[in-house]
Structures are given as structure tokens and as C-alpha cells.
Amino acid sequence: MKTLGKSLKRPDAITKVTGKAKYVADYQVKNMLVGKILRSNIAHGHITKIDVSKAKALPGVVAIISADDVPDIKFQPTGLPIASYPEPGMHADKNILTNYVRFYGDEIAAVAAVDVLTARKALELIEVEYEELPVYLNPQDAMTEGTVEIHPDSKNVLGRNEFTIGETDLAEAFERCDLVREDEFMVNPVQHCQMENHIAYAYMDEKERVVIVTSTQIPHIVRRVTAHALGLTANQVRIIKPYIGGGFGSKTDVCIEAIVASLTLAAGGKPVLIDMEREECMIGTRLRHAIQFKIKTGVNREGRILAKEMISVSNTGAYASHGHDIASKGGGNFFRTYPAELVTHFEGTTAYTNLPPAGAMRAYGIPQVNFAVESHMDDVASALGMDPVVFRKINMIQEGFVDPLKRNMVIENIGLDQCLDKAKDYIGWDKKRKQYSKCQTGDRRRGVGIACFSYGTAVWPYDLEVAGARMKLDPDGTLQLTMGATEIGQGSDTVFCQMASEITGIAYEHVLIEHINDTDHSPFDTGAYASRQCYVSGQAVKKAGLEIRNQILERAEHLSGIKVKDLDIVAGQIVEVNSKRLVISLMDIALKSYCSMELFGVIKSEVQVDVRSTAYAFGASAAEVEVDIKTGRVEILNICNVHDSGTILNPMLAKGQVHGGMSMSLGLGLSEVMLFNDKGKPLNNNLLDYKLPTIMDTPDFGVEFVETYEPTGPFGNKALGEPPAISPAAAVRNAILQATGVRVNQTPMNPQSLFERFTLEGLI
């Protein structure tokens, strides 16, 4: 590879560090109104009366809307393409504004005013009366017979699925095992805390179309969902996505776009901005699902897993958002990393409760499953008296594995074993595991732990995987690239430019990419989620690049008489392959394509790909910790992630992804949790009380790669965006287990909770 595989500078780097990149908040629109959302201050109940007259009378208030002012259309706000399009989706359970409050913070009215203070004062003047209903915060309470249904005819169950893989009867299989172990785990809800809060402004253009400039991961889907929610057709809505300050999945839902659009409609098309505050963003967008797990594993004397079962109950909160998909994806993951010899059984349930809605968050349910499964693996290994690494190696997925959940695809190119070896070596496993297994008695005790993961790339075969790319050769021989894929900070635009350069032979610096997506102009792509863009959208770049390259070489053949197959593009020149002789410069061809009487015809390509494959990324984390028994504090002494993500396309960006993901996983494992009182009122929806780790809490991260080649990826690559956020938490949990002998089966493993456990276990 000439361009890929190198740590090339991001095309948006200078723009961003000099402050020139324009984010939504940077657009200064004349006479922009400020929109504010009135959120419920109860978690469950009917609105019996809403009086906006005082608010309306406040000077500077331009529009006020409540549930009766918006179309009575239920929609599903999620990001994934819906096969049944243009149907509203499987779980259309959300109105733009509601008369029936389902969580503390539910959207009940919205105001557009001349400035933020007036808008805030107007919110205070809206009088709301409620008839309160019982509040259910966990699935068990919500699913009890006779409870109030949060959504009609749901019994508060959003979805269930189960599967059994293997012919043997489950009970019989467990009978045949030499050792059976059961454990329960609980992963508590966390929030994305992306740097840029949700923000959007909307206005009506001169053609009376609703234009929404929004911080989103999925512009094309936002257009479809918002149009549906507003009772408009897709063409009446235009979405523009400027530079974005992160999303981590919280921006794969339509959270504010339909509200801000409703406000501009109510304000006669005047521009209205909704800029969420952090406190609001933390409850008014999405959470990561809280999921409970029961896992049972049976092994034989040699440590081979014969039978396994997982029952998971996921808490989606007040609305479906991504539906049951997150829990069901966890089931597949349970089965895949360590397949059982005889039988695997999974049952998953997703329940409605009165917590804020949970949706997509980096790695889509797998961090939760991974914490449970990898913790449980260590517990089974210790019951067997076996080294956790050895136990994992005996059971890990092998090449040639046939996956019945993925249309019997055969999984090849598995770098998991090498990842585990590298992680083990990085942490000094053999020596330290032995050293720390000696009886430790002081206040500070040490341990090492390990965890593995597998992760599917993109969403095929469950959903459509499509992407589009457009290329145009400018008169100076440089290339313009327009993607439907969305750059949200992760660096995909950089890698797309590298791909374009790699394929066409046009220098990387000569590829100009459009960072702004606009549903009027950008090719169709479903957006940034599921670690899909380099894998799926990358195929669009490859295809468009090949077409462009071919067109250039055909012109060169026309001019030189040398056959296309004997020509190549190297550093902006067309050369003869064998002699390396210069045939013609790219600039000549480009210029002629615009102004020559003979050769006119702008060189361009626009392609769409429909990708019908997936690939599994693998990896392992290893951690060394020191636990302060007396205070419950955990110090990470050393930690690494080793990834098999196929070809690494840009090592520096790849490392950045891994650093960020590891940090998120440590947050989930050690410190972060969204807390609510028994009435469902959020307690810590701010960055002081919600313990997102600071850089001072962040250890140095070891990052290594095992580069396999994935033939279905455009350049041998597979998922890397989400996988880093999966396994560090479990590795830390297992290291705490070695250090203290205590099995901590709940996140976060923060000082308070560890103090309680250590007290219970008699360590304090």
C-alpha cells in the first residue's frame, strides 16, 4: 500500500485547531430565535392541564408549542435503516411532544423566544398539572402483572428473543458437565458525554422547505424520520451536518431535530436554535442500556465448555429507541467468542421503564455483555483451578467457524489467539499472575486480569448496508471527494482520502474532501454507526476510485495510443508501467477534460454500494491493578488493548480510537453511572457528579495491533471504531478479583461500592 497504512495528517486538523471549522453553534444566523424545551418534572403520569397563556404574554416569546400543536404521529427516532421503509418502524412509540409523561425530563412543550433568558423565563411561566402514575425504574417492577403500561398493549415488554444452538437438550448437556457455574451480573446505565452537546437550528427556506442544520451521525436518516414525524415528505426536509464534536451513538437518534423543526414551523419559518445544556443532554438524549445477566456455563474436566446459557434483561427506559436490537445483539456475542461444544441457549428481554430512554452507544450492548461474560469466564476458570488465559484458549472461536446467526457465514482470519498472547506478554502475565497469587495482606493489593472480545462489523444481514461516494477530477488534476458517510471526529474523512489516493494514484494532498453533509447534495449513506464506514463506505470510495482511474487512463490511451493495461498513475503523472516513462501529466488530462474540443467530458464518478457481508474484529485487554482495600480505590498500574481489526489504515488515528475506547470502558467499569432517586428524578446529570474520568484518572494506554487481512473489507480492514470500548472493564474486574479474591459483578466498581463489598467479605 502506498498511502494507506500511514499516519497521514487529518485534512481537518489545521481547520480544527485554529478554530476555523464551523460547528452548529458557530453559524451566526441573523435574528435567530432561541428554542428551549420544557421537560417534565415527574417520571410518569398524564398531563391534565397545560396553560401557556402567561408564557405567551411574555414579551420576546415568539412561539410556544405543546403536544396538541404538533402532528399526532408516532415515530421511531432511531438511526438504523428500516427495511420496511417508508413504514414508521417497528417501535414507533414517540411523539414530538407528549401529553403522557414517561420519564423525568420527557418533552412536553417548547418555546422559541428572542433570547435564552426570555425562553427560560417562558418555560417557568408554563403551568402544568399532572395526574401521577406509579414509577417503575427496573424491568422486574415494570413487568410485574397488573402494572400500568407505559406504552399501550406492551405489558412493558418491548421485545424478547431466544435461540438455541446445538442439538443436545440443554438440561441434559449440563448434566454431562463435570462442573457447572452460575453467576449474575449487573451493568448500570452510563451516558455518552460526547464533547458537543446535541444542537440544531432550523428554518424554512425560500421554497418553504424545512432546513435543519444539526449535529448528527446520520443526516439522511434524520431527514426520513423528521419528515415522517412532521407529516411531511422527505423532499420537504433538508438536513445539513457541519463539523461535529462527537456522538458515540447518542446522535444516531432523532433527539431534537423534530422539535426544532416544529418550532420554526410555529414561528413562521424564522430560524430557531436549540442548544442543549449538558444537564439536559445527559437525560434528554439517550443512555447506555442497563442490562442484567444470568449466565450458566458447564465444562468438562479438561476445561472445554459443553453447554452455556445466558438470560439477559435490558432496560430501555421510556421509549424504544433502538428497540430490542441491543439486547439481541448481545445474545449473538455471548455465543460467538467461546462457542459451546454441545449447546448454547440465550433468552433476552427488553423492558420499558420510567428511566430516560436508552439507545445506541459505542459497541451497542456488547460492553455490557462482555463485562458479564468475561467476568464469568474468570470465575469458571477459578472454579476449575485453571489459568484464565489457558481456559480462554481452550474455548475460543476457531477459524472455519460456521455462524448460524449470520446466514451460516464462515468466520476466517481470526487474530484472537495472537491478540491474547500479545496482551499477556504486554502485562507480563506469567510472572505477575504467579507473583500476585501469593497471599497478600497489606492495605494495597495487586492483581492482573485479562478479557477478550469479538465484534461484528456493520449491520448486515439484519439490515441494509449501503453507502455512496462521488468523485470529480478538477481542472488542475486534483480530486474532489464527496461522501455520504459522516465524519464526526473519528477520522473517517482522513481515511477516505487515503483510500481515494491509494486507488487512483492521485497524491493524498491532492484529494479534497467535503466535510459537510447535505441531504440535497451528498450521496446516500446511512451514516456513522456500527463501525461501518471504513468497511462499507470504504467500498464506495474504492469503487468510485477505480472508475475515475479507468476514465483517466482511457483518456491517456486515447492521447498516447498506449493501452490502459500498460498505464499507471504515479504521483500525479501517467506513466508506462514497464518503462516508467512519463506519458502525460494528470493535470494535462484534467484540463483537457474541461476545455478540449476533442477530449471534453468531465472525469467523474458516482457510485452506490450495497454491501452484503460482515467481518468479525477481535481483541484482548490485559490490566494490572492495585486495590486500596481500605478506601475501595482502584489504581490502574498498566493496561493494554490488542486489536485484530484487519489492516490498520492509519495507525495514528487507529491508536486514537483505541485510547478513547479504553477510556470509555474504564469509565463504565470504575466510575460512571447515571443515578436516579426512587421517583425517577436524575441525581447526577452534570459533569461534576457524574464521574467521567479526567485525564488525571487516565493511565497510559498500551495499544497494539495484530494485522490480519479481511478479504471482505475494501482494503483488508474490519471494525475498529467501537471495539476498543468493549473489554478493558472486564480485564480490570478480573484483576481486582486476583488482587482481593472478591468477585465484583456490578458496575461501576467505584470506591463506595467496593468499600461495601470489602466490608461484606470481611476485608475491612
Add this chain to the structure above:
Amino acid sequence: MLDICEYYEAESLNDAKRKLASSPSANIIAGGTDLIIRIRDGAMANASLIGIGRIEELKEISLCKNGDIHIGSMVTFRELEQNCTIKERVPYLGEAGGTMGGPQIRNVATIGGNLCNGAVSADAVAMLCCLNAVLVLESVNSTRSMLIQDFYLGPGQVDLMADEILTGITIREQDYLGYQGRYIKASQRKAMDIATLGCAVSVNCQEGTIRDLRIACTVAAPTPVRCSSAEKLAVGLKATSDNIMKIRDAALGDVTPRDSWRGSKAYRKQLVMINIQRALESLVLTDGGE
């Protein structure tokens, strides 16, 4: 956009006192790191503020002839950390202040502001309690001094009249000469966090015998609290591990932490004990300890 109706920038201390006396609803704003957040939260509608950030005399740290140290109320946490007099005489006070917030906050937040908003978790306050700091409060008509312990009336409540300005803090020589100190902040994060429990210890220990011990805890009671029974017990004791355990156990009787979602009563008690123990061990144990 903040709900502030008036802002007055005082040119001198007298100017500030006069303005405050004539505007009963006005609030003094120092670094603003608490006040602005309260205004943003809507807790102070139509705020009227008097800025005292340009009054140079409030920004000084001086060593008096009698050995007392005077700290102006507008001294920032950053200055407290970096000041030579503090570093030489009471380095542990600067260190305690250095655990507050993050660098950006410490660059603007002031010691006076931290005292006046009465936070139960204020990081420098525990150590100021050990130092028996004397606060100077001035208004147009009066000047009064009081011990820091008397200043705190309850959570968020301090003995500050509507027309008074805290102008400075005096640390008397007798309260630091011969003492060593240590502040241990228990918080979930290593930066940008409030204390789950703050524990300050200063000790005068000569030839292995504790002459005087002062222990102050924050978030252990409605106001910062001195552990007086533990302090009394300690006087005259040899600095041994056993005695340290006795002292820390006695301190439990001096604190009344409460249960909250930020931390349980039991956990806070554990932190009182363990952090007093660890602070003392690091200060007085010469035979190693842990």
C-alpha cells in the same frame, strides 16, 4: 447569557464597602467559579454583582513582622499553591488548595470566595481550620475578626453580614511554627471533583511525642469540623502505630457524616479513620508504618 441585571466593578476596598452598603440585594463576586454556576442554574434571578477583582490589596500574601501570615481574600488557589511564604511556612496549605478543581478553576477561584460560599467540601478550609485561621470581615462601619470555626453556621451558611466583605485571613505564627501538616482528599476523581471526605491533619511532634495535634474534616458534619476529642487524647502520646489507631478511633466520635447518594455514612466514617491514620503515619511515624 446570564440573568445578571447589574454589575459594578469596585475600584477600591472602600468603594466596594460603600457600594455594598447601599445595595442590600447585591452580591460580591470574587472568582465567580461558584457564583456564575448558581446564576446559570437560575438560583439568583436578576443578580446584582459587585466585582472586587481589581482591588490589589486583597490579592496579597504577606509575612508580618510577628511571624503571622496574612492572606488576602482575593488570592487565587493558584497563587496560594505557588507563593513562597506559603511554600516555606505552611506548604501543606498550598497543597490542600492544589487539590481543588482543575488548573483552570484554580487560576480564578479565590480563597475568600471558597470560604464565603460555605461549601461543606471546601478543600482549603479543612487545613485552615487546623491552622486556627482568623478571618477579617469589614464593612463601612465595622471591622471584626473571628476564628474560622465560628464562621461556619451550617451547610452553605456563614456568619457574613449583608454589608460585609471578607478581606483576609490571618494565620498566626503559634499555629504553624513547629507543625507539619497533611491534607488527604478522598474523591472519586483525581481532579475536577469535590471531596467525598476531606481530612486535614497538622501536628507538632517533638522527639517522638505528640505535643499538639489538630484534625479537621470536611463533609463529615454540616460544617467543617475539628476532631477535638481525638486531639485531646493525642497530647503527650508517643507517635506509635498503636497510638495512631487510638487517635483515629477517637476521631469517629467527633464527626457526624450523613448518608447521601454521593457517599454513605459508613463509607465516610471509614474515610475519616483511614485518612487520619494515613496522614498521621506519613507525618510522625519514623519507623515506616505501612
